[in-house]
Structure formats: C-alpha cells, structure tokens
Amino acid sequence: xxxxxxxxxxxxxxxxxxxxxxxxxxxxxxxxxxxxxxxxxxxxxxxxxxxxxxxxxxxxxxxxxxxxxxxxxxxxxxxxxxxxxxxxxxxxxxxx
Numbered sequence: 662x663x664x665x666x667x668x669x670x671x672x673x674x675x676x677x678x679x680x681x682x683x684x685x686x687x688x689x690x691x692x693x694x695x696x697x698x699x700x701x702x703x704x705x706x707x708x709x710x711x712x713x714x715x716x717x718x719x720x721x722x723x724x725x726x727x728x729x730x731x732x733x734x735x736x737x738x739x740x741x742x743x744x745x746x747x748x749x750x751x752x753x754x755x756x757x
Contacts, residue, residue: 672748677757 673681683691709717731737 672745673752673757677752681755681757 686694
C-alpha cells in the first residue's frame with residue numbers, strides 16, 4: 662500500500678514482454694525482424710514527411726470524430742481490466 666491505497670498491478674511492462682518474446686525467438690530471427698522493422702519505420706517516416714499538413718489535420722479530425730463508433734467507455738474499461746488481469750497471470754506464470 663502507498664498513501665493508504667492498494668497498489669494496482671497492471672501486469673507486465675512492455676519491456677518485460679519484450680524480454681519474454683526475445684527468449685522465445687532465435688537470435689537470427691530476431692535480428693531479421695528488427696531489420697525489417699527498421700526498414701518499415703524508415704518508410705513510414707518518409708511518407709509522413711511527404712504528407713501535406715492539410716491531410717494530416719483531416720485524418721486527425723476523422724480519428725477524433727470516430728470515437729462515437731466505438732463501444733461505451735464503461736465496457737471498454739471493464740474489458741481493459743480483464744486484459745490487464747490476464748497479462749498479470751501470464752507475467753507471474755513466466756516468472757518475469
């Protein structure tokens with residue numbers, strides 16, 4: 662407890678998940694994946710730089726307007742809690 666409140670276990674961090682995945686993958690496969698990821702990231706950066714500001718703003722506006730398409734906030738929070746609990750179980754089972 663901290664400050665009178667129970668600590669919340671949100672499951673493993675992204676760093677811990679990365680370590681789990683790294684242990685499961687062969688080093689050569691991991692290097693190949695990272696090289697492909699770097700190439701895709703480079704392409705994405707170039708594409709973003711070439712995109713006009715008007716297009717970026719239009720896309721942002723559309724994204725913000727799409728919030729109404731998704732399920733209600735209470736259900737999303739409940740689903741998120743279930744996912745956090747499952748990740749915490751996996752985290753503890755793997756001892757990470």
